Amino acid sequence: GAGVSQTPSNKVTEKGKYVELRCDPISGHTALYWYRQSLGQGPEFLIYFQGTGAADDSGLPNDRFFAVRPEGSVSTLKIQRTERGDSAVYLCASSFSPWDEQFFGPGTRLTVL
Amino acid sequence: DQQVKQNSPSLSVQEGRISILNCDYTNSMFDYFLWYKKYPAEGPTFLISISSIKDKNEDGRFTVFLNKSAKHLSLHIVPSQPGDSAVYFCAASAQIQGAQKLVFGQGTRLTINP
Numbered sequence: 707g708a709g710v711s712q713t714p715s716n717k718v719t720e721k722g723k724y725v726e727l728r729c730d731p732i733s734g735h736t737a738l739y740w741y742r743q744s745l746g747q748g749p750e751f752l753i754y755f756q757g758t759g760a761a762d763d764s765g766l767p768n769d770r771f772f773a774v775r776p777e778g779s780v781s782t783l784k785i786q787r788t789e790r791g792d793s794a795v796y797l798c799a800s801s802f803s804p805w806d807e808q809f810f811g812p813g814t815r816l817t818v819l
Numbered sequence: 820d821q822q823v824k825q826n827s828p829s830l831s832v833q834e835g836r837i838s839i840l841n842c843d844y845t846n847s848m849f850d851y852f853l854w855y856k857k858y859p860a861e862g863p864t865f866l867i868s869i870s871s872i873k874d875k876n877e878d879g880r881f882t883v884f885l886n887k888s889a890k891h892l893s894l895h896i897v898p899s900q901p902g903d904s905a906v907y908f909c910a911a912s913a914q915i916q917g918a919q920k921l922v923f924g925q926g927t928r929l930t931i932n933p
Binding site: 746 | 861862863908920923
């Protein structure tokens with residue numbers, strides 16, 4: 707497939723557990739973004755990568771959230787000690803360059819029980 | 820604080836008529852505005868955008884209007900088609916604050932009735 711893919715599509719976990727969410731961007735896209743969409747809200751920016759480095763992580767809500775993109779392609783969003791308030795759809799997007807259109811993946815629906 | 824607001828959670832329009840979706844923003848630094856369309860279980864899809872140096876941008880059935888003095892933008896779809904039924908998000912960014920950081924509104928669910 708040529709689009710942004712995210713795995714898993716659904717993740718159910720218990721409060722306090724650790725989760726990892728994966729994003730495979732479109733091949734050749736240097737910029738990658740993570741957003742979080744809570745019920746009834748629009749996507750909320752979390753972090754933006756240019757290549758391997760996090761160029762802007764101002765949207766990460768606290769230090770339980772961390773994201774990596776070690777080889778400049780696939781990215782993993784990591785959430786430690788999950789809380790019920792972390793339940794949301796986590797969206798990943800990529801773009802050819804920071805100034806280009808962002809293409810979104812289908813998202814991972816995270817449910818923390 | 821909601822910097823981008825879509826005050827209508829839903830809108831119902833008859834097929835063939837014009838659909839008008841509205842969006843207001845508060846951050847005067849925003850200089851680029853976008854509309855995204857979202858179907859269930861899919862990610863948002865880019866629809867149309869406008870730079871703050873323009874007041875109108877048209878692409879087929881879709882036109883976006885920007886009123887900077889009122890901090891208001893709107894999306895017009897004409898004629899509306901059943902396939903247009905989806906949730907529409909407006910988004911904004913500020914080059915000086917990081918153009919990549921899109922700020923989204925809450926979305927408006929558009930239903931086109933046959």
